[in-house]
Amino acid sequence: MYKVEATGDLLSFSGQRPAHVAAPMTETPVEAALVEAVRGGDHAAFGQLYTLYARMVHGLLLARVPYGEVDDLVQDVFLLALRKLDSLRDAARFGPWLAMIARNRAMDFHRRRRETDELPDTLAALPAPRAEANEVLAIICELPEAYREPLVLRLVEGMTGPEIAERTGLAPASVRVNIHRGMKLLRERLQGGGKEH
Amino acid sequence: MTDYLWDKTGEPETDVQQLEELLGALRYEPRPLELPEDIVARTARGSFRARQSGQWQRWAVAASLLLTLLAGAWLVVRFQQRDTHREVAQQTETHAQDGQTAPAVATTPNVAAPPNVAVAPHVERVNYRRPARVSPRAGTQRRAPAVAPREQVARNAPTEEALLASLPPEQRAATEQVLLALRIASTRLNDAQRLVQEMSAPRRDDNK
Numbered sequence: 499m500y501k502v503e504a505t506g507d508l509l510s511f512s513g514q515r516p517a518h519v520a521a522p523m524t525e526t527p528v529e530a531a532l533v534e535a536v537r538g539g540d541h542a543a544f545g546q547l548y549t550l551y552a553r554m555v556h557g558l559l560l561a562r563v564p565y566g567e568v569d570d571l572v573q574d575v576f577l578l579a580l581r582k583l584d585s586l587r588d589a590a591r592f593g594p595w596l597a598m599i600a601r602n603r604a605m606d607f608h609r610r611r612r613e614t615d616e617l618p619d620t621l622a623a624l625p626a627p628r629a630e631a632n633e634v635l636a637i638i639c640e641l642p643e644a645y646r647e648p649l650v651l652r653l654v655e656g657m658t659g660p661e662i663a664e665r666t667g668l669a670p671a672s673v674r675v676n677i678h679r680g681m682k683l684l685r686e687r688l689q690g691g692g693k694e695h
Numbered sequence: 696m697t698d699y700l701w702d703k704t705g706e707p708e709t710d711v712q713q714l715e716e717l718l719g720a721l722r723y724e725p726r727p728l729e730l731p732e733d734i735v736a737r738t739a740r741g742s743f744r745a746r747q748s749g750q751w752q753r754w755a756v757a758a759s760l761l762l763t764l765l766a767g768a769w770l771v772v773r774f775q776q777r778d779t780h781r782e783v784a785q786q787t788e789t790h791a792q793d794g795q796t797a798p799a800v801a802t803t804p805n806v807a808a809p810p811n812v813a814v815a816p817h818v819e820r821v822n823y824r825r826p827a828r829v830s831p832r833a834g835t836q837r838r839a840p841a842v843a844p845r846e847q848v849a850r851n852a853p854t855e856e857a858l859l860a861s862l863p864p865e866q867r868a869a870t871e872q873v874l875l876a877l878r879i880a881s882t883r884l885n886d887a888q889r890l891v892q893e894m895s896a897p898r899r900d901d902n903k
Binding site: 541544545548549552553556557560565569572573576577580628630631632634635652653654655656658659660674677678681684685 | 700701702703710711714715717718719720721722723725726728729730731
């Protein structure tokens with residue numbers, strides 16, 4: 499087995515512009531260069547892509563599957579992406595492509611779970627702070643899918659709105675609307691459920 | 696306009712901050728990515744494929760050069776053929792002027808001409824006029840077109856076989872070889888072009 503470690507080089511690599519400012523469309527994204535490097539056999543470049551996108555993939559999966567399953571699925575998603583990297587035509591669209599793989603993997607997880615009829619994770623298995631967080635996450639996951647994804651990325655993963663738009667390939671305007679509407683719904687649900695935050 | 700929920704600028708909203716702190720417990724914790732050996736090997740093959748694609752372009756250039764050479768050779772042979780036809784036609788006209796019987800109609804191109812009969816591709820053709828046909832119902836006569844239809848003209852044009860038949864045996868063999876080589880080169884280039892198109896064809900499903 500090979501291990502690709504996330505190194506500090508990545509920070510300087512991605513730190514060319516502030517994190518909250520979306521990249522202009524004319525600029526060649528860092529991702530494209532990294533994808534080409536991976537295609538050329540550079541595994542360290544894939545490590546950099548992993549570091550750049552692991553948080554997004556984690557958030558996308560967390561919005562769909564139980565917390566205990568997410569870490570393994572993140573690895574699955576990246577392995578799948580590496581296997582299928584040749585099929586990615588536009589290297590600059592790595593983020594949206596990876597997000598689609600993550601969503602499909604989450605769906606696949608639920609399909610397999612239904613087939614094998616496994617028992618769901620219990621909240622009692624988690625430590626107290628995480629259990630409470632998981633309760634709130636469960637409420638977020640009951641929201642419509644369009645709101646669920648950006649809210650998890652924003653509140654759980656700590657990404658900013660422009661960052662979410664850039665990574666997932668969604669329009670910043672729609673991300674903004676979905677975050678605000680989702681937050682409004684979440685406030686209503688939390689107040690309605692008797693939780694004070 | 697500052698918006699803490701959107702880009703973390705401006706004054707923080709209390710409930711949003713509290714949610715961030717609470718849900719931060721579930722945040723992604725970095726861990727190394729483990730790559731199986733088969734994937735590593737596959738990626739290495741991917742780089743080999745990239746090298747191969749460059750080699751493929753070189754082959755395409757070589758093939759186009761070969762095609763150019765073959766086309767040049769074919770044109771030379773073609774010019775020689777034309778000269779031969781011209782000479783044969785001149786001989787035919789001379790014989791006609793001397794009182795010998797000349798062929799009234801151009802030889803049918805699809806039938807191989809006997810070696811002693813000249814086939815002149817540029818001999819003037821007599822416009823064929825179809826005999827008037829009597830309609831069985833009305834009994835009226837339909838007038839035949841004054842000019843022969845285009846298909847008929849094309850049919851009367853000398854074909855490759857007729858042209859080859861008019862050549863001396865050695866020249867005919869050489870011409871046939873050149874034509875065969877051209878056909879093979881053309882087929883190869885078509886295959887190459889199709890492959891290149893398939894390689895560069897958009898794969899829509901992958902970039903969703």
